[in-house]
Amino acid sequence: MISNPRVLGNVRLSVMKDDTTSPEKQRAAVEHWAQGPSIEGRIVGWAEDVDVSGAMHPFKRPGLGPWFTERADEWDVLAVWKLDRLSRKAGHFAEVFEWCQKHGKSIVSVTEGIDMSTPMGKMFAQIIAAFAEGELDTIRARALSGSMARKAKGVWIGGVLPFGYRFERQEDGGKKLIQDAEYAALLRDIVEKLKGDWSAYKIAVDLNKRGVPTWRDYLRIERGDEPKGVAWTANAIRAIVTNPTVGGIYTYKGEPVTDDDGEPVRITDEPLMEYGEWAFLVTDLTANRPVTRATPSRSMLGGVAVCELCSAKMSSSKKTKENGRVFYYYACNNINTGTCPSPARIRREDLDTAVGQFVRVTLGPLPVMERVNNSISQAKTELAEAESILDRLESDYLAGRIKTDVQVERYWKQHEFQSAKVERLRSEIKAAEASPAWKETGRTYIEEWETKDDGQKRVFVQRHGITVKVGFTDDGNRRARIKMPEISEIAQETGLHVPDGYLWTEPESEWVIPARRPYVGG
Known part of the structure; x- marks a missing residue:
């Protein structure tokens, strides 16, 4: 450790509710260490990240990241309350340590007594970082288990209210999703028109002419707020219909969330459409419909002839x-x-x-x-999804991303389930293809x-x-x-x-x- 170091204090908290690891206590511990007679350091700044997961790479954090990229010349020692405040990922920790060695910096955990400028400190740091990653996997497993328990009770585990649903409070807490009668009926009307010969543009024009509020405006009106008067568009119609929530599937950032078997997590017992029916509709809309829009004012054969x-x-x-x-x-x-x-x-x-x-x-x-291919198309859609899940699982396994016991256990369980599903669907498709087609x-x-x-x-x-x-x-x-x-x-x-x-x-x-x-x- 160099004498009179310039100290950068690092503070991180995943959720602002734990008093034992509050930013104030982390900051106080770092200050106490830096001012000690054996250190006599000077704190030059604080990298504070509150509500930031330990899984986020330190280089990408809004508080800490710039100190590596833009202000690296301003400090000598990165001081943390505990090493898990720096990262819960062993790989990320190793990258930060390598960067510090290359740039003549040191890392210190003030409450664990680890100074990574010493050989013993380096050894202990690597061990603790590995344990921190294992704890992160345990935390994720507990979170998934809690979500599955709420899902099993039919309790909504998402955030923004999806199109066509409303909340129903449960006696034992939580909110359950049920159909909103008015907009569930509107969704079914839109679907029937799309199955017929209506384009998304024509539907949007019709809804605007009839003065039907968009979903967000409808919710504002229900809350007693002033609607913004947003108009329906063809893109909005397509986005609504192709959203997995219509089929009762939970999504996060637009991607379906899967359970331990790799199956989509259900958001309700009363979906606007059954998942298989929804999947077939989306396949039909994306594969068999023209990409050019047909408006009431356009010609009948422009782009067709x-x-x-x-x-x-x-x-x-x-x-x-x-x-x-x-x-x-x-x-x-x-x-x-x-x-x-x-x-x-x-x-x-x-x-x-x-x-x-x-x-x-x-x-x-x-x-x-009409082609009698609904069941075949539905099965092919499910087959493609199952094969995609298997490909992703096997890719992660071969890339070495499956490391901990929790991850390995989930991997084999999902792999076995999805493999059996692929075999079943292939048999169903083979049988269906032998049936009458019209x-x-x-x-x-x-x-x-x-x-x-x-x-x-x-x-x-x-x-x-x-x-x-x-x-x-x-x-x-x-x-x-x-x-x-x-x-x-x-x-x-x-x-x-x-x-x-x-x-x-x-x-x-x-x-x-x-x-x-x-x-x-x-």
Whole structure:
């Protein structure tokens, strides 16, 4: 130990409630040591971190961190009440010790009598740091056990009130989550519309027109506060529906929390949707829906129709003639780049009419069929989650992150549970894939089509895999080729009776628009 050292006092507390380790007592102990006749040190500053976990790296703490990075030249000795105030992670402790050695600094634990500038002090410090890490694991295990006990009683273990739920006080303390009748019904209405042909944008527009408060404004009104008048957005709709809390799953910082078996922790006995149903919905929304939004004012086929020559998507545009007349048309997106030798363009009303006629005439009387893949998709979603948990567990194990007895015990328990789950789900999927793939909905295509606006028709076309290609005939007329390959698969797998004259091997409707008809720009 150097004489008359410049002392940096370190104070840390995880929770401001323990009087035995209060910041005042830690500071007093450091001051008493520094002023001792054998030290005669001078305290140059305090690195104080209150409500900071011992698991946080010392270099990253708001109070202590800058003394390593920005003020390293201002002190000689880092003095702590006990070594666990510096860190509860042996790895972090070793990094700090290595840094201090490299920069000519020393670490002292004033109540444990450990001076790491001496060989004996270094040895004791390493031992105590290892015990501190073990204690941290024990603390985490106790916290998880407490959370599981509250969860088993149906008590809410989270913080912010999630969408569609409200608190119900329990007689023995704590708060239980139950459905909020009004917004649980709203959530179900949103889900049904998304399952149909409503886009998230269209739903947001509808809610704003009806003056429905957003969830946060609804809570403000319930508390008697003034609402902020925040508008619904498509992103907000998607965020609400895809949040695991809808399926009754507890999350922390957006990630599902798992129990000892690696299973998602439930937040309520009354979820807005069953977890499996929610998981399937999210899979369907993210995998099978268009990424471009369909608004009530947008065209029916913009971004859906493609140029037959270059396969680029076609966008809707308008052009105003000298006489003031406005024409709307679809044009190949490569029309302005010169990368398509013969970019397709066609009147919007002509192409919309052609697709409408294809649905009414070619598909009209046939029953709308839906894939019987809910159970398969749900099982595949659960399988992907279970395999992801296994991958993460095994990655942590191979990386040496599973060290203590508590961690090893939890690792093998979770690994065994998730492995069994993977085997079960793989068997379920194999059995489900051998089942019939289609079922009737009780509606015909023309019945579905006639009830929709342009935005819903756009989603309908995409959902049923209807392709629309626009090109030219040999004599220069514009041609629209419309197909629905899905029908071929349905007919083959279900034996669906097809009226004579229909091209069911590859159902297609071809419309030719004569060049003599008025056309913008052509």
